[in-house]
Amino acid sequence: MKKWILIAITVMVLSGCGETDFTPRAIEAETDICAVCNMSITHEEYAAQLIEQDGDHLVFDDLGCLIEHINEMDQAELGAAFIKDAQTNEWLNIERAAYVYAPEEWTPMSYHVLAFENTDAAQQWLDGGQQGELLALDDLYGFDWGNHH
Amino acid sequence: MKRIVLLWTLFLLWPGIGYAESLQQTIDGLPAGSELVLEPVVYHEAVSITKPLTITGVPGTNFQVDGESPAISIENTQDVQIRNVDIEQGDTAVLIKSSENITIEEIEVSEAGQAMEVHDSKTLTFRELLVEGPAGHYSAKGNGVALYNSEDIQVSDSTIRHMRDGIYAEKTTNLQTSGNRIENSRYGVHLMYSRQADLSKNELSENVAGVMLMMTEDSRIQKNTIHEHTSPNASGLVLYEAQNIQVTGNVISANALGLSLQKVKNSQVTENKFYGNQIGMEFIRSAENNTRGNEFTGNIVQLRSDALGGMLAGNYYDDASLLDLDEDGYGDTSYTALQSYGQWMVRKPAYQYFIEAPAVVLLNEMDRQMNSMESAVLMDSKPLAKPPSEANGNPPMSLWRLFLGAMLLALGGWIWKKESTA
Structure with a gap:
């Protein structure tokens, strides 16, 4: 009997040490600030967030701030990262999203890059008469962000 | 018979009522350069101005416009002046686009989503605005x-409360703000990608940040009073990715964080007074800036930084134990800013209740002794022996205090003499 109790306790303890949840959390407008530029997240539709391997969430007010943080962080600590869809306001995993650099589009830190669910959605947005350049995630890591020093 | 006469009279008057000009029709009918004095009535229509014009309200002139149209739009024109008008409700009170030489003064805006919005315009003056935002979160x-x-652009002598940002400037050159009072908003003044801004003699309080200056250069922040920014993540001033900024002569008091420099280059922080902040000043990737002549008094943590530190020279610190034996005005030893307990207090504010506990006093003294032996990233090799405010002239003599002291001394002597003779 004791053996079974011991096994049950072990299972319970190990289940508590399970995989980190890499699900994006909701933005708290009252308290969330960008981990890079310290701006409060007042335009949730442009927000991004990063979940570290230990489960810590960092939020960003603009995709550009997220990319800057990823470029400077220890890549081993990166769990997952998300950006808001420019059309649906849903969270998108940055690795599966498509991007458009649209200099005429306002973003909180003027990085002017919007995220879309996939390339088709991004191309459709451009075909609608918007000016911009289609980008992949890898393009962003070395992107010339224009206005930024 | 009377009814017939009444109906006939109404019939005669009806066309006159039906064809009364709207305000927009009146404006459209005026020649360029005219002056229009408004009635003391409530206007429920949005108006558009596209020619030089002066519009003056009187007490009781009020715009109440529902929907998304701005109450007053000024587009593609010049030489427009609007003064003494109240605007209530609405999405945007005044919208200015592609215009030049516009003056907006003595305007009271309440409950509007946005008070003044300006695009692609030049030579604008906003004076004596009173803006009261709607209830709700700033987002x-x-x-x-x-x-x-x-x-x-000039924004002066205005009061702005309960908005997102009191003054927000993006890609704007030569903005001058002075004499404004901005409170209970997200940021008092928020500059992005701007140049040659001058923020002088404003009072900024109880915002998330008094000044948020980002990607901006060649600007001055001087003689402002910036106090009581104490909400979560609050700061008096935040300078981010900025260069050639002068922060001079400001009083920065009772904030969670007085001044934060983040990725700032070639800037000067001089002759400011940091009083009673939780953290006086912090440096993040901003080691190469000149910080001198400032007064750090009563801050829980005077200064903090990342590993790169900050450049300090000739500041006054009230927690420095200094001797000035050669009387050159500077301490004979250097000052190093590091307070272990203060750093912990930043994370756990409740620790402040133990600040004078014997163990904490001992810890602070150990910090002081250790700091004098090690080279640290936040070291002032020439700390001021006296606060600049005291050094800049003789301390004021208070005659009534002198008289009171003399009277108390005389009273004490009289009591002592009376007791001794009794």
């Missing part, structure tokens, strides 16, 4: 004065 509001791609 759901607009700004007091929002400027985009504009130049030569």
Whole structure:
């Protein structure tokens, strides 16, 4: 009997040490600030967030701030990262999203890059008469962000 | 018979009522350069101005416009002046686009989503605005004065409360703000990608940040009073990715964080007074800036930094134990800013209740002794022996205090003499 109790306790303890949840959390407008530029997240539709391997969430007010943080962080600590869809306001995993650099589009830190669910959605947005350049995630890591020093 | 006469009279008057001009029709009918004095009535229509014009209200002139149209739009024109008008409700009170030489003064705006919004315009003056934002969280509001791609702007002697940002400027050149009072908003003044801004003699309080200056250069922040920014993540001033900024002569008091420099280059922080902040000043990737002549008094943590540190020279610190034996005005030993307990207090504010506990006093003294032996990243090799405010002239003599002291001394002597003779 004791053996079974011991096994049950072990299972319970190990289940508590399970995989980190890499699900994006909701933005708290009252308290969330960008981990890079310290701006409060007042335009949730442009927000991004990063979940570290230990489960810590960092939020960003603009995709550009997220990319800057990823470029400077220890890549081993990166769990997952998300950006808001420019059309649906849903969270998108940055690795599966498509991007458009649209200099005429306002973003909180003027990085002017919007995220879309996939390339088709991004191309459709451009075909609608918007000016911009289609980008992949890898393009962003070395992107010339224009206005930024 | 009387009824027939009454109906006939109404019939005669009806066309006159039906064809009364709207305000927009009146404006359209005026020649360029005219002056229009408004009636003391409530206007429920949005108006558009596209020619030089002076519009003056009187007490009781009020605009109440529902929907998304701005109450007053000024587009593609010049030489427009609007003064003494109240604007209530609405999405945007005044919208200015592609215009030049516009003056907006003595305007009271309440409950509007955004008070003043300016795009691609030049030479604008906003004076004596009173802006009171609607209830609710700042993320759901607009700004007091929002400027985009504009130049030569003055905002002065205005009061702005309960908005997102009191003054927001994006890609704007030569913005001058002075004598404004901005409170209970997200940022008092928020500059992005701007140049040659001058913020002088403003009072900024109880915002998330008094000044948020980002990607901006060649600007001055001087003689402002910046106090009581104490909410979560609050700061008196935050300078981010900025260069050639002068922060001079400001009083920065009772903030969670007085001044934060983040990725700032070639800037000067001089002759400011940091009083009673939780953290006086912090440096993040901003080691190469000149910080001198400042007074750090009563801050829980005077200074903190990342590993790169900050450049300090000739500041006054009230927690420095200094001797000035050669009387040159500077301490004979250097000052190093490091307080272990203070750093912990920043994370756990409740620790402040133990600040004078014997163990904490001992810890602070150990810090002081250790700091004098090690080279640290936040070291002032020439700390001021006296606060600049005291050094800049003789301390004021208080005659009534002198008289009171003399009277108390005389009273004490009289009591002592009376007791001794009794």
